[in-house]
Amino acid sequence: KAGVTQTPRYLIKTRGQQVTLSCSPISGHRSVSWYQQTPGQGLQFLFEYFSETQRNKGNFPGRFSGRQFSNSRSEMNVSTLELGDSALYLCASSLAGGRVKDTQYFGPGTRLTVL
Amino acid sequence: GESVGLHLPTLSVQEGDNSIINCAYSNSASDYFIWYKQESGKGPQFIIDIRSNMDKRQGQRVTVLLNKTVKHLSLQIAATQPGDSAVYFCAERGSQGNLIFGKGTKLSVKP
Numbered sequence: 001k002a003g004v005t006q007t008p009r010y011l012i013k014t015r016g017q018q019v020t021l022s023c024s025p026i027s028g029h030r031s032v033s034w035y036q037q038t039p040g041q042g043l044q045f046l047f048e049y050f051s052e053t054q055r056n057k058g059n060f061p062g063r064f065s066g067r068q069f070s071n072s073r074s075e076m077n078v079s080t081l082e083l084g085d086s087a088l089y090l091c092a093s094s095l096a097g098g099r100v101k102d103t104q105y106f107g108p109g110t111r112l113t114v115l
Numbered sequence: 116g117e118s119v120g121l122h123l124p125t126l127s128v129q130e131g132d133n134s135i136i137n138c139a140y141s142n143s144a145s146d147y148f149i150w151y152k153q154e155s156g157k158g159p160q161f162i163i164d165i166r167s168n169m170d171k172r173q174g175q176r177v178t179v180l181l182n183k184t185v186k187h188l189s190l191q192i193a194a195t196q197p198g199d200s201a202v203y204f205c206a207e208r209g210s211q212g213n214l215i216f217g218k219g220t221k222l223s224v225k226p
Contacts, residue, residue, distance in 0.1 A: 002159075002221065023124035033213065043159075043216035056211040090158050097212050101147040101166060104214060 002027065004093050004107035010114045018079040021110045023091030025072050030075040031055075031097025033104060046089075049074050050097055078112075086111060086114045095114040123202065127223045134192040137222045138205030143186060147208040150179060150190045153219070154201045162190070162203075192222075200224045 005024045013019050025032050028114040033056075034046040045058035049068035072093075077098040078085055088111050116131075128134045140148065146167040151159035172179050173177045173188045178191040188205050202221050206214040 006170055035214075042218055043206075043214075045209075045213040045215070048213060058213065074184075092158075092214075100207065102165075103149070103161050103164060105161060106151075108156075108158045 004077055004091055004105055006089075006091050006107040008110060009108065010113075011112045012115060013081050014115050015022050018044045018077060019081060019112060020075055021089055021091075021112075023074045023076075023093075023107060025074070025091075025093030026105055028070050029093035029095055029105075031094045031104075032068055032072065033092045033094075033097065034074070034076050035090040035092065036060075037090055037109070038086075042045060043090070043115050046076065048097055055097070081114045083114050087111065087112060123219050123221045125221045125223065127225060128195050130224055130226050132195055132220060134190075134195045134199070134222060136190045136192075136203050136222065138188040138190075138220075140186050140188060140205065140207045140219045141215070142207060142209075143183070143208070143209075145207040148179070148181060148188055149206045149214070150177075150188075151204045151206060151216075152199075152201045153204065154199070159204060163193060193223050195222075197226055198225045 005023045031050045033048040036042045040072045048056040064081045068074045088109040090109045091107045094102045094104045149164040151161040153159045163174045176193045180189045202219045204219045205217045
């Protein structure tokens with residue numbers, strides 16, 4: 001089975017721009033979660049989608065949003081980029097997610113640099 | 116100003132020795148724990164998990180121990196190899212299903 005894929009792998013944007021990142025989960029997985037990884041804050045949860053609905057959300061401003069499509073693929077969007085948004089954005093998929101104790105598998109991440 | 120990075124604990128071991136990586140978790144109600152390995156330039160890779168109704172679980176060359184009394188997890192790697200060099204994260208499953216990660220430990224294996 002193919003793993004979680006994320007595109008693009010690298011992005012460079014300037015302050016004020018917006019960006020869209022894409023994630024394709026493992027085939028058959030219906031839950032997709034997004035995490036931000038920075039040297040200062042470590043790995044932090046952004047949100048989780050299941051069956052095209054946002055099921056859970058972390059403590060990030062409204063500039064961070066996402067969506068999930070009927071094929072379980074997910075996108076996240078960051079508007080009005082700030083320098084502090086520079087990070088590795090990781091997507092993880094699992095069969096059901098939520099309170100079910102199934103394993104989350106991570107993609108390679110998208111490295112976003114904001115100049 | 117310049118951001119301050121997390122100071123990652125570092126563990127340096129000799130190839131062939133056993134490694135023990137420790138982690139403290141925060142929520143006594145957490146019932147599911149996972150260890151991930153992250154190599155440079157890659158996403159976290161699942162190693163092993165354990166549920167709170169267990170004290171110990173073994174995988175291939177890895178063992179996870181859970182001490183709920185002191186809210187402590189450890190990952191033991193037997194016969195550590197150079198390919199084990201990475202940052203290791205423990206994570207607990209939050210009440211809504213999201214993963215709450217620890218700060219990570221950088222494991223360096225000396226040949």
